[in-house]
Amino acid sequence: xxxxxxxxxxxxxxxxxxxxxxxxxxxxxxxxxxxxxxxxxxxxxxxxxxxxxxxxxxxxxxxxxxxxxxxxxxxxxxxxxxxxxxxxxxxxxxxxxxxxxxxxxxxxxxxxxxxxxxxxxxxxxxxxxxxxxxxxxxxxxxxxxxxxxxxxxxxxxxxxxxxxxxxxxxxxxxxxxxxxxxxxxxxxxxxxxxxxxxxxxxxxxxxxxxxxxxxxxxxxxxxxxxxxxxxxxxxxxxxxxxxxxxxxxxxxxxxxxxxxxxxxxxxxxxxxxxxxxxxxxxxxxxxxxxxxxxxxxxxxxxxxxxxxxxxxxxxx
Numbered sequence: 001x002x003x004x005x006x007x008x009x010x011x012x013x014x015x016x017x018x019x020x021x022x023x024x025x026x027x028x029x030x031x032x033x034x035x036x037x038x039x040x041x042x043x044x045x046x047x048x049x050x051x052x053x054x055x056x057x058x059x060x061x062x063x064x065x066x067x068x069x070x071x072x073x074x075x076x077x078x079x080x081x082x083x084x085x086x087x088x089x090x091x092x093x094x095x096x097x098x099x100x101x102x103x104x105x106x107x108x109x110x111x112x113x114x115x116x117x118x119x120x121x122x123x124x125x126x127x128x129x130x131x132x133x134x135x136x137x138x139x140x141x142x143x144x145x146x147x148x149x150x151x152x153x154x155x156x157x158x159x160x161x162x163x164x165x166x167x168x169x170x171x172x173x174x175x176x177x178x179x180x181x182x183x184x185x186x187x188x189x190x191x192x193x194x195x196x197x198x199x200x201x202x203x204x205x206x207x208x209x210x211x212x213x214x215x216x217x218x219x220x221x222x223x224x225x226x227x228x229x230x231x232x233x234x235x236x237x238x239x240x241x242x243x244x245x246x247x248x249x250x251x252x253x254x255x256x257x258x259x260x261x262x263x264x265x266x267x268x269x270x271x272x273x274x275x276x277x278x279x280x281x282x283x284x285x286x287x288x289x290x291x292x293x294x295x296x297x298x299x300x301x302x303x304x305x306x307x308x309x310x311x312x313x314x315x316x
């Protein structure tokens with residue numbers, strides 16, 4: 001099952017010759033951010049997990065007047081299993097700043113869990129709100145009389161839904177597929193109309209202990225993203241030593257090559273990545289790369305451990 005899924009992802013990747021921008025925020029710590037793109041993962045790890053990511057993309061990118069235009073993204077996802085509803089719940093928050101445009105989204109997710117012969121499957125749904133605002137006064141249009149670009153700070157609120165399925169095979173492998181912004185909600189923003197675009201995510205990865213030295217674990221993974229008009233994919237490889245230190249690389253064709261480093265201290269994981277911009281945005285000093293910091297805390301509830309019954313001889 002997993003082999004077929006990974007083969008499908010590889011075929012999709014080979015068919016992708018171009019990369020285009022999308023509405024959804026982009027991250028480099030893909031293997032730590034599955035909850036951010038797939039509601040099916042909510043509570044599936046039998047842990048209360050909180051993952052925060054701060055990203056400064058294309059540092060140094062400015063307009064002709066020296067104003068900063070590089071995207072800044074902050075994300076927080078918290079999920080936990082809830083036995084009473086046979087699944088898990090999650091709460092997501094994200095702020096994405098794109099020059100004069102600010103996007104703030106909040107979502108709540110539910111995932112229904114099913115035990116399988118090998119691993120567990122979560123099928124989830126998310127309902128969320130997006131508050132999109134644009135400061136038209138900060139724009140410098142080529143035509144000063146352009147009616148679309150007149151005005152001050154305009155905003156609109158959109159409500160949309162996401163669906164996802166996530167398969168977790170203990171600590172060995174994982175795979176997921178999700179559909180975001182299914183309603184393609186739309187509305188007026190200033191003097192123009194705006195609508196959200198439907199996005200599809202497919203991801204997968206596995207952990208492989210190196211032969212002869214189980215202290216090193218190789219973890220390749222892939223993430224494919226599409227809005228049905230364009231496709232983008234990330235190829236990731238991490239090497240973890242002694243379940244504590246990790247390092248790796250991510251390749252995003254026609255966009256960036258990233259280096260990742262991190263450490264796990266008991267239940268807390270801290271990671272840093274630096275993207276080397278390979279697109280024209282990085283030429284002639286337009287961008288000095290991308291910085292990203294990831295902080296994750298997971299408290300293992302031990303729900304899958306065997307409970308030992310101890311009898312009190314006073315109460316037989």
